[in-house]
Amino acid sequence: MRKLIVLTALTGVAAFAAVTALPAGASPRGLNGQIAYDRTNFATGDQAVYTANPDGTHEQELVANTSGPGWSHDGSKLTVPYFTDDGRIGTATVNANGSGYTPLPLTDPTLNVACFDGIWSPNDATLACQSWDDSNPGRAGIYTISSADGSGLTRLTNPGIGRSDEPGAYSPDGKRIVFLRTDQDGNGVGLFVIKSNGTDLNQITPPGTLIQSGNDGDWSPQGNEILFSRHVTAEARGSLWVIHADGSGLHEINVQGLACGGSVFEPNGFGCHEPHWSPDGTKIIFAGNSPTTGVNIYTVNADGSGLFQVTHDGADDDPSWGTHPSVGSSPIVGRWETVRTCQGLVVALENLGLGPLAPAVVGDYFPDQSPQELAARKDLCKGAKPQIHDHFFTSDGRFGSIDQYGQQVDDGNYEVSGSTLTINSESFQFTIQGQTLMLTPLLTPELKQEALADPLNFNVAGWMVAVAYGGHPFRRVACGVWC
Numbered sequence: 450m451r452k453l454i455v456l457t458a459l460t461g462v463a464a465f466a467a468v469t470a471l472p473a474g475a476s477p478r479g480l481n482g483q484i485a486y487d488r489t490n491f492a493t494g495d496q497a498v499y500t501a502n503p504d505g506t507h508e509q510e511l512v513a514n515t516s517g518p519g520w521s522h523d524g525s526k527l528t529v530p531y532f533t534d535d536g537r538i539g540t541a542t543v544n545a546n547g548s549g550y551t552p553l554p555l556t557d558p559t560l561n562v563a564c565f566d567g568i569w570s571p572n573d574a575t576l577a578c579q580s581w582d583d584s585n586p587g588r589a590g591i592y593t594i595s596s597a598d599g600s601g602l603t604r605l606t607n608p609g610i611g612r613s614d615e616p617g618a619y620s621p622d623g624k625r626i627v628f629l630r631t632d633q634d635g636n637g638v639g640l641f642v643i644k645s646n647g648t649d650l651n652q653i654t655p656p657g658t659l660i661q662s663g664n665d666g667d668w669s670p671q672g673n674e675i676l677f678s679r680h681v682t683a684e685a686r687g688s689l690w691v692i693h694a695d696g697s698g699l700h701e702i703n704v705q706g707l708a709c710g711g712s713v714f715e716p717n718g719f720g721c722h723e724p725h726w727s728p729d730g731t732k733i734i735f736a737g738n739s740p741t742t743g744v745n746i747y748t749v750n751a752d753g754s755g756l757f758q759v760t761h762d763g764a765d766d767d768p769s770w771g772t773h774p775s776v777g778s779s780p781i782v783g784r785w786e787t788v789r790t791c792q793g794l795v796v797a798l799e800n801l802g803l804g805p806l807a808p809a810v811v812g813d814y815f816p817d818q819s820p821q822e823l824a825a826r827k828d829l830c831k832g833a834k835p836q837i838h839d840h841f842f843t844s845d846g847r848f849g850s851i852d853q854y855g856q857q858v859d860d861g862n863y864e865v866s867g868s869t870l871t872i873n874s875e876s877f878q879f880t881i882q883g884q885t886l887m888l889t890p891l892l893t894p895e896l897k898q899e900a901l902a903d904p905l906n907f908n909v910a911g912w913m914v915a916v917a918y919g920g921h922p923f924r925r926v927a928c929g930v931w932c
Contacts, residue, residue: 480783480844480928481727482524482773483545484734486746487516489764498529500545500773503727503734503748505759507776511547519567520771521596522728523927527769528567528576528596540564540578542596545773553599559584562592562602566665566725566769568616569596570645571623577605577616586610591628593645605647612638617665619645620672625694627653627666627675635662640677642694653696659683663767664722670730674698678722678735685710686720689735689753704749706756707737716740721747727770729932734759734768772928775844779865781879784841784851784932785886785923791833797919798911801892805904806911813852820905840916840923841931848872849931850916857931859916875913884925888917 485500496516501508511518515529524545531541531552538561541552555562559582568577576596582588590606591614605626606614611633617640619626626645630638637660639652654660659680664687666677675694678687688710689702704721711718717739724735731751738744743763748770749756774782791814795807808823814833815823823829839851842863850859861873869891870877876891890913900910 480524480772480774480932481729481732482771482844483775484746484759484768484770485511485518485520485527486736486760486765486768487518488760488762489516489766491764498527499765500527501759502775502777503759503770504757509547512541512543512550515541517565517767519564519569519769520773521567521569521573522571522772523573524771524773526573526596527771528564528569530563530565537561537583538563540576540594540599545771553594553596556594556599556602560588560592560602562594562599564594565615565663566767568618568626570619571621575601577619577626577628579613579615580604581613590614591616591626603647605645606643606650613662614641615662615665617675617677618668620668620694621670622672627668627694629660629662629665629677631662637661637664640666640675640692642675651696653692653694654679655696655699661687661722664724667725668694669726670728676702676724676726676733678724681710684713686713686718686739687722689721689724689733702733702749702751703753704747704756705753707747709737711739723767725768725770726751728772728928732770734770736766736768738766778844779842780881781842781865781870781886782844782932784839784926784928786837786839786926787918787921787923788835789838789918789921790835791830793918793921794915795830797914797917797921800919801890801897801914803897803900803904803910803914806900806908806914809905809907810911810915824905838918839926839931841928843932847932851931872916875909877913877917886923886925888923889919890914890917 483500487496487498489496497513498511498518500511512529518527518529526542529541530538533539539555543550562578562580564576564578575593577593580592587610593603595601608614608630613631615629617627625642627642640654641652643650664678666675674691676691679690692699708719709721719739721735721737724733732748734748736744737747744766746759746765746768791811794811798804798807809820836853841849846862848861848863849857852858864871870879878889880887896910900908
């Protein structure tokens with residue numbers, strides 16, 4: 450429900466406020482971190498933005514007297530609207546912990562620039578905003594601004610007098626934007642896709658599709674599906690749907706456990722609206738409401754299974770799912786990258802008294818040669834080129850490694866206890882300083898003895914040294930599809 454109850458002085462196009470409401474070109478952005486939403490105090494009419502873990506724990510009021518939060522892709526900031534001294538709506542950014550509240554200045558003297566729900570470009574440098582001019586209705590449309598300082602105001606769309614364009618999301622590659630066009634009564638004309646330079650406008654939903662304001666479309670992180678809420682008939686509440694960016698593949702997501710699309714005439718008629726993908730594209734967050742229950746936040750798997758009710762206040766709406774790590778999760782959660790060399794592996798093995806294992810451990814650098822052939826070389830690492838190597842750790846305890854070709858080469862489960870990291874049953878010591886991770890394999894005498902007894906075949910000790918790449922730092926990078 451796109452609304453800003455605290456801004457009751459809005460008129461004209463600002464009537465947007467009263468509605469009830471994740472691999473083309475890029476891969477999922479990763480870590481399913483904290484969520485954000487707004488809550489209304491119906492006794493006072495005040496609203497505030499909250500953050501919480503996806504299970505509803507560690508809820509925190511972030512910003513008072515605002516609504517419609519939207520996470521940046523890197524999880525460091527959110528956008529919220531604010532009311533200017535002259536009665537217009539602008540956009541502010543705030544850090545994930547509530548600090549650094551920064552209203553972006555309006556560089557145009559009469560334009561409202563409201564970046565509801567945080568329509569950030571993939572690199573987080575640009576915001577796409579719903580804009581209008583109360584003194585000149587012909588100026589309505591989607592405008593973009595710099596997320597750093599509000600500069601670079603650029604108009605992308607012109608819906609025509611009396612209409613409004615509400616941006617929904619950038620495509621993962623940043624080349625297109627999906628948005629909802631509404632008529633003078635706030636009813637959706639349809640979902641449209643446009644290039645991010647404002648050209649090549651295409652309507653993707655069939656004519657007559659009923660979409661309420663605030664349900665502007667959210668591009669899957671994989672880039673292949675756009676998620677939105679529609680009303681199948683005028684008598685039905687909202688239900689969740691997906692459609693391809695070319696207008697094909699329209700189908701409903703059956704939310705198992707909630708009868709989305711219920712009758713507007715029934716007190717228990719349930720509606721589902723404001724859906725958004727989780728950062729990894731495997732789940733959906735949305736608001737669900739009925740006259741009996743009020744509005745609450747839910748999550749569900751992308752296929753409609755695994756329903757979970759996050760909030761129970763009956764006054765929560767406008768959800769957004771970010772990548773900022775959940776409160777209480779291990780700091781190791783994320784993706785870590787290093788540049789691994791053949792010689793670096795050899796030295797790491799030698800430092801642990803495992804030098805004879807080297808021909809078997811450095812095989813990735815010489816895929817066409819066996820460990821026995823490599824053992825016969827005078828200069829083992831001659832001709833080997835450095836390789837990028839990553840590890841990822843998910844918030845639900847999964848571990849994996851990614852090779853230089855972007856392929857997963859390890860998998861398993863992990864646990865953290867103090868400074869000890871256990872992957873499957875093997876233990877490592879780890880330290881994290883800022884954005885740097887260091888790993889040290891905790892090798893038992895038995896593991897070393899076993900490895901040295903048969904050094905040219907796979908063994909656990911060699912694998913542990915390769916995973917840790919001891920003495921070399923891993924730096925935190927964007928999760929991508931992996932975490």
